[in-house]
Structure formats: C-alpha cells, structure tokens
Amino acid sequence: MRKDGKHIINLLLKSWGDVLSRKEKEELETLLEDPVWARLNADLLDDNFFMNHLREYKKYDVSGELVQFWNQVQVRKRHQTKRHVLWYCLGGAVACLIIFLGIGYMFEIFDYKVEQTVNKITSVYSGVSQDKIRLVLDDSDVINLTDNIKSDKLVAEGVVVRTEFQSLDYSCVSRDDLGDSLIYHTLIIPQGEIFKMILSDSTRIVLNGGTKIKYPVFFTGLKREVYIDGEAYFDVKKDKERPFIVSGTNFSVEVLGTSFNVMTYGEEMESNVTLVSGRIKMHAADTTLQVYPGQQVVLARDHEIIVRKVDVSSVISWLNLRLTFKKEKLATIMRKLSRWYKVDVVYKEPSVKEALYSGTIPYNISLEELFVLLNKTTNIEFTLNDGVIFINEKEE
Amino acid sequence: MIKLDSILKGINEKDEKSWTQLYTACYASLCTYVESIVYDMDNAKDIVQNLFVSIWNSDLYFRSTSELLSYMYKSLYHNSLLFMRNKKTRENLLTKMKQEEMVNVEYHDDFTLGMVREEIIRLLYLHIEDLPRMRRRIIELSINGFSGKEIAEKLGISVNTVKVQKNRSIKYLRDCLLNSKNEYNV
Structure with a gap:
C-alpha cells in the first residue's frame, strides 16, 4: 500500500494535540498496527530520540556547505530575470x-x-x-x-x-x-x-x-x-x-x-x-x-x-569613485545614491522599490547627468525637484 | 522560524536570499535523511548538494512548499538508491538490466517512513529559535553534546533545573508545532 507522507504527518501532529476526527483516529490506529510505524510514533514522542537526532544535524556544517553551493551555482547561473537592466557598464x-x-x-x-x-x-x-x-x-x-x-x-x-x-x-x-x-x-x-x-x-x-x-x-x-x-x-x-x-x-x-x-x-x-x-x-x-x-x-x-x-x-567600488550594483533592490540603490548626492527620495509608486537592478554609476557625474542616463535605460522615471528625487513608473 | 511558504515565490524565482533560507532550514535534515539510506556522511553531502544545484539550474516551478519538499525527498530517495545500486554494481558487476529496474522504483513504506520522521524533527528543530533565551541555550548546548552537569556549570544553574527546563523546552517545541501553521497542517 502506498502511503502519503504529508497526510501521515498531519495525522501524527493532530494526535499530539488530541484533535483527530473519528475517521482520522481510525486511520491512525490502522497505521500504527504496523510495528514499524508504531515504533516511529514512539520515537517521535521520545525526548532522547529527538535530542540524539538533532546531534546528527550538528555534524553538518551548513554555512560552509552553503558557500560551496553558491560557488557551484554562480558559475552557471542563467536565471537573470528580465527586469535586470544594465545601466552603464565598463568591460x-x-x-x-x-x-x-x-x-x-x-x-x-x-x-x-x-x-x-x-x-x-x-x-x-x-x-x-x-x-x-x-x-x-x-x-x-x-x-x-x-x-x-x-x-x-x-x-x-x-x-x-x-x-x-x-x-x-x-x-x-x-x-x-x-x-x-x-x-x-x-x-x-x-x-x-x-x-x-x-x-x-x-x-x-x-x-x-x-x-x-x-x-x-x-x-x-x-x-x-x-x-x-x-x-x-x-x-x-x-x-x-x-x-x-x-x-x-x-x-x-x-x-x-x-x-x-x-x-x-x-x-x-x-x-x-x-x-x-x-x-x-x-x-x-x-x-x-x-x-x-x-x-x-x-x-x-x-x-x-x-x-x-x-x-x-x-x-569596494565606492573607493574608486564608482558605485556598482549587482541585483540589488531599487530601494537599496536609492539609499546609496541619496547618501552620495545628499538628496531625499520619494516613491510615487512604492511597488518599484522591490525591482532588482544591476549596473555601475561613476561617482563623478552630476545628478542631472545620471538621470538622463537612468531615464534612457530603465522603465522608471526619475525627476528632481528642490533636492528631492521623485520616482515613478514610466507610462506605456 | 522561517516560513517556507513566505519564500516559495523567491525559491521559484531563484532569489538568493530565499535560497539561503531554504538551504539553512533543510540542509542538515536532508543530509541526515540521505545518510540513513547510504550510511555515509560524505556521500550524503554530495547527494544533497547535487539536488540543490540541480533544482537551482532547472526550470521547475513549485506550486506549494509541500510539493517542493515532496519533490526533494523523492529525488533524494531515488538518487540514494541509485547511488547504492551503482556502488553495488561497481562492487559486484551487476548487470545494467538491474539498474534500470531501480529507475522505476516504488515509493514504498521505507520512503514514507523516513520522510515523516525527518520532516517532523526538522519542523521541531526550526522552532528552537522561538524558545526563550535560557531554554534555547540549554537545548543548543545539549545538542552540541554537553552533559546536564556541564550545562549547569556553564550557565550557573542546578543540574535539576537543566533537566526540568530541557523537558519543558521540548514540550514547548511540540506545542509550537501544533499551534503554528506549517507545510502539513494547512
């Protein structure tokens, strides 16, 4: 008989909380007639079994392996979503x-x-x-x-x-x-x-x-x-x-x-x-x-x-008087820009904050020049008024 | 505690932060699961890492977290058995015929049992960060292999308190699991 793990987990958790329906109770009883499952149920209720099992988890260096994972996938990463617009890039x-x-x-x-x-x-x-x-x-x-x-x-x-x-x-x-x-x-x-x-x-x-x-x-x-x-x-x-x-x-x-x-x-x-x-x-x-x-x-x-x-x-691109972004949220990028150009930022359309962008901006261009560049290469409209940047989505 | 539901979108869209959370929440338990089949830590690590890499590089789209988890467990079970079979093949020169037999493996009790055990413990484990500070310290020290006496000395409390707090903590974890939404009680 093929058993559905998701359903069994649900049954077991409900039995701990004593909230099984009569039908579910019968199902669980049938399941626990099998000694293998009865054993597992007992194990899961046993504190020592639980603690010993967690000690197994500690054998694995999760953060170290995660770094390995990123190293492996970074090389062949090909899922750049279409929203990534290249702003201004040197080779x-x-x-x-x-x-x-x-x-x-x-x-x-x-x-x-x-x-x-x-x-x-x-x-x-x-x-x-x-x-x-x-x-x-x-x-x-x-x-x-x-x-x-x-x-x-x-x-x-x-x-x-x-x-x-x-x-x-x-x-x-x-x-x-x-x-x-x-x-x-x-x-x-x-x-x-x-x-x-x-x-x-x-x-x-x-x-x-x-x-x-x-x-x-x-x-x-x-x-x-x-x-x-x-x-x-x-x-x-x-x-x-x-x-x-x-x-x-x-x-x-x-x-x-x-x-x-x-x-x-x-x-x-x-x-x-x-x-x-x-x-x-x-x-x-x-x-x-x-x-x-x-x-x-x-x-x-x-x-x-x-x-x-x-x-x-x-x-560390800021050291070299340039600002580089790699798949960063617009909100994060604008915070950096506002530190550099000493301006405030107002979003007319808050949803654009989450959009991801990549690109490089030279530190030494003026805000006006930067906006000409951004308005050309993104689907976002930037306007500057009295030291405040207004950000809006371009109308089609 | 990380709610996989809230990062499902990010997982499908290959968002790095969501993947880091997924990895952190599942890596150790998946390795432990695979290790229970292949009886070798290094090979377990490889099998799990390969799974994460292959999902990242795939165009798979998961409609729910239980679908994602179920996919991961099924793949790991399958790959673990393949690994064992290949190992055996190398050792015993078994025929190619038998390997193909393994590809059509039935997901029998062995698979479901292992998944149920690992998932319940994983969910309990993730609630440790919801414990009050002192209880959390006790549980973490205990997981790291310190005895009740050593923990008592480290924290400046009695051995009995450690014992009582440890039991209460585990009960607390079970209560958390019953009272919060997860991938299985929706």
Missing part, C-alpha cells in the same frame, strides 16, 4: 584592473613622509555645521576639517591634516605626547564626502559618506579597537601581538593584518563585512566565524547571519 576586465590599480595608487600616495612645516590650528570651532567633516576631540571640542584642509595643518599634538590626500594622519603621534591614558577622537564624515585616515599604528582607513568612527589617538594595551557606524575600507597594519578590532553596533571583527570593507549604516536593514585579503574573525550574537577572502558576512537586524561569496570589486 569586466577593465573595471577590475582600474579598481585594483586604484587602491594601490591610493595607498601609495599615503606613503609620503609628512612634511614638518605645518601650522598648528589655534582656534577650535564649536557648533560646526553638519555638512562639514568634523573631528571631535577628547574634550568634546569640534574641529571643522573641511575648512582647514586647504593646507597641511597640525590639528592636535602629532595629528596632521594632509591636504593633498584629503586625509588625517596620526602616524606621527608618539606615546610621549599622551602618557598612558587612552584618548579618543571621533571623526564624522558628512553625506557625499570620502575621507581617508592613517591611525597611529599606520593602519589605513577610507571612510565613505555618512560615517562616524571613534578611535584612540594612540593605541596602547593589548588590542587596537575602533568603533564605527557607516562604511569604511580598512587596510590593517600587521601586528600579531595586538589584534585590531572593528566594533559595530551588533558585531565585531577581529584582525591580525588584512584588508576588508565594513558597511554598517544605522539606517540600513543589514550590516556587512567583506574580506578583500588576509583572514578575519567575526563575532556576532553568540557566534564566531572565520571569514575568507571574497566572502561577505551579512548581519540582518533579526540577528540572522549569512556568509556569501561576493564580487569584492563591486563591494
């Missing part, structure tokens, strides 16, 4: 080359020696407006870096603003300047700006717009820890004795020396950490994960953790 090989050259170049210029002829900033600004790059000192004084970046300057003992590279350099801070105390500075980057910094241990960080980072002026003690809200690319100086730790709101990343990207904007539904090279350990909720180059760890608000294989060059 893949060329794009990669530019990105990697770009990073190399960016860090090469960091290696210049700091000139000693710098002027000390005497006046400290308080109440600096939010659209400036702001440095908050330990004693809560705020320095407006945007207006002080026209020439190299000393903003605090050993801390230099470097005009040429739009960066703040702590590598000249010496321990003697500070004694043993840990003094923290906070750097706040407004929407639409990118800023770079070098910490006292020579770790380099590139900060994306809308990012806030808190860090000690000089690292003392057994670990190097910084706190971040926003997006940043880290190139951590190797130091096996003192791990480098990046803390977000609900996770931390532990590094010995490596490069990776952290995205943890408060307004985004998820945070993610992408490893470019080296090895990092990620701590979130109750778990610790080893992350390998090319992998991205995604932390959703509901504490769900996903490890996936990503195209690293597209994740």
Whole structure:
C-alpha cells in the first residue's frame, strides 16, 4: 500500500494535540498496527530520540556547505530575470584592473613622509555645521576639517591634516605626547564626502559618506579597537601581538593584518563585512566565524547571519569613485545614491522599490547627468525637484 | 522560524536570499535523511548538494512548499538508491538490466517512513529559535553534546533545573508545532 507522507504527518501532529476526527483516529490506529510505524510514533514522542537526532544535524556544517553551493551555482547561473537592466557598464576586465590599480595608487600616495612645516590650528570651532567633516576631540571640542584642509595643518599634538590626500594622519603621534591614558577622537564624515585616515599604528582607513568612527589617538594595551557606524575600507597594519578590532553596533571583527570593507549604516536593514585579503574573525550574537577572502558576512537586524561569496570589486567600488550594483533592490540603490548626492527620495509608486537592478554609476557625474542616463535605460522615471528625487513608473 | 511558504515565490524565482533560507532550514535534515539510506556522511553531502544545484539550474516551478519538499525527498530517495545500486554494481558487476529496474522504483513504506520522521524533527528543530533565551541555550548546548552537569556549570544553574527546563523546552517545541501553521497542517 502506498502511503502519503504529508497526510501521515498531519495525522501524527493532530494526535499530539488530541484533535483527530473519528475517521482520522481510525486511520491512525490502522497505521500504527504496523510495528514499524508504531515504533516511529514512539520515537517521535521520545525526548532522547529527538535530542540524539538533532546531534546528527550538528555534524553538518551548513554555512560552509552553503558557500560551496553558491560557488557551484554562480558559475552557471542563467536565471537573470528580465527586469535586470544594465545601466552603464565598463568591460569586466577593465573595471577590475582600474579598481585594483586604484587602491594601490591610493595607498601609495599615503606613503609620503609628512612634511614638518605645518601650522598648528589655534582656534577650535564649536557648533560646526553638519555638512562639514568634523573631528571631535577628547574634550568634546569640534574641529571643522573641511575648512582647514586647504593646507597641511597640525590639528592636535602629532595629528596632521594632509591636504593633498584629503586625509588625517596620526602616524606621527608618539606615546610621549599622551602618557598612558587612552584618548579618543571621533571623526564624522558628512553625506557625499570620502575621507581617508592613517591611525597611529599606520593602519589605513577610507571612510565613505555618512560615517562616524571613534578611535584612540594612540593605541596602547593589548588590542587596537575602533568603533564605527557607516562604511569604511580598512587596510590593517600587521601586528600579531595586538589584534585590531572593528566594533559595530551588533558585531565585531577581529584582525591580525588584512584588508576588508565594513558597511554598517544605522539606517540600513543589514550590516556587512567583506574580506578583500588576509583572514578575519567575526563575532556576532553568540557566534564566531572565520571569514575568507571574497566572502561577505551579512548581519540582518533579526540577528540572522549569512556568509556569501561576493564580487569584492563591486563591494569596494565606492573607493574608486564608482558605485556598482549587482541585483540589488531599487530601494537599496536609492539609499546609496541619496547618501552620495545628499538628496531625499520619494516613491510615487512604492511597488518599484522591490525591482532588482544591476549596473555601475561613476561617482563623478552630476545628478542631472545620471538621470538622463537612468531615464534612457530603465522603465522608471526619475525627476528632481528642490533636492528631492521623485520616482515613478514610466507610462506605456 | 522561517516560513517556507513566505519564500516559495523567491525559491521559484531563484532569489538568493530565499535560497539561503531554504538551504539553512533543510540542509542538515536532508543530509541526515540521505545518510540513513547510504550510511555515509560524505556521500550524503554530495547527494544533497547535487539536488540543490540541480533544482537551482532547472526550470521547475513549485506550486506549494509541500510539493517542493515532496519533490526533494523523492529525488533524494531515488538518487540514494541509485547511488547504492551503482556502488553495488561497481562492487559486484551487476548487470545494467538491474539498474534500470531501480529507475522505476516504488515509493514504498521505507520512503514514507523516513520522510515523516525527518520532516517532523526538522519542523521541531526550526522552532528552537522561538524558545526563550535560557531554554534555547540549554537545548543548543545539549545538542552540541554537553552533559546536564556541564550545562549547569556553564550557565550557573542546578543540574535539576537543566533537566526540568530541557523537558519543558521540548514540550514547548511540540506545542509550537501544533499551534503554528506549517507545510502539513494547512
């Protein structure tokens, strides 16, 4: 006799809740006359059987196998739905080359020696407006870096603003300047700006717009820890004795020396950490994960953790003044664009938010130019009015 | 707990997030199911991985989650038997005739029994995340092989409390399963 599994599961569950109809009761009794089924029923009601069975599940490394799965299917993925419109794309090989050259170049210029002829900033600004790059000192004084970046300057003992590279350099801070105390500075980057910094241990960080980072002026003690809200690319100086730790709101990343990207904007539904090279350990909720180059760890608000294989060059494309999307929701893309162009977004037709798009946008084109491009290549109409983007579906 | 119903659309449309959820919810239980037929963990992993890959690469459309699950169990059962038969063929040089016999395999009790066992336990398992924090810790530690005494030490509670809470947790899981909608009680 052929038995229907779905029906039997239904019968068994109902019998636990004692809600079987008379007919169902008879069916179940007939089934349980078979000793094999009677045994299974008894097993399922036995707590020890259940716990032992779950121990079997634990033998399998689900997240590791999931990464393997994505590796296997990514190669022959052919189910791109028709809604994916290519916006603006450079050839893949060329794009990669530019990105990697770009990073190399960016860090090469960091290696210049700091000139000693710098002027000390005497006046400290308080109440600096939010659209400036702001440095908050330990004693809560705020320095407006945007207006002080026209020439190299000393903003605090050993801390230099470097005009040429739009960066703040702590590598000249010496321990003697500070004694043993840990003094923290906070750097706040407004929407639409990118800023770079070098910490006292020579770790380099590139900060994306809308990012806030808190860090000690000089690292003392057994670990190097910084706190971040926003997006940043880290190139951590190797130091096996003192791990480098990046803390977000609900996770931390532990590094010995490596490069990776952290995205943890408060307004985004998820945070993610992408490893470019080296090895990092990620701590979130109750778990610790080893992350390998090319992998991205995604932390959703509901504490769900996903490890996936990503195209690293597209994740860090913002470093190269370009924005790349791969099958992302329009709503996510527009949040990124609004951070860059400092505009608000209004959807006249909310259903378009879920549509997926791929493409690349150069950072250096104007919003008007971008809209000409988008209106041509998508089925969505973008209009700009008084700093607000209105999004609507095109009428046929 | 992940409701497969809510991600069915995403599964059919090959949405990566939905697939990640499907994989997370089913991988370990499907492997355990296959392992009970092929008696080998590595081969079980391969058979299950191949199934996920083949569904991803196919144009299959599932109208309901029970249809999807039933397809997965049937395929796995079939592929496991084929695997065993091929293994045997290699070992005993069985004729091709017999292999073809296996292709028309009947889904007898053996298949249904295994599926019922695995699905009920899988559904219970997925409710663990709905447990209150302390009970969840106890169950998870226990699954990870810690003894009652070790759990008591780790959490700073008495061995008896661990025992009582563990029993209550499992009862809670059963209650959750009875009171929430799933693929089988619709």
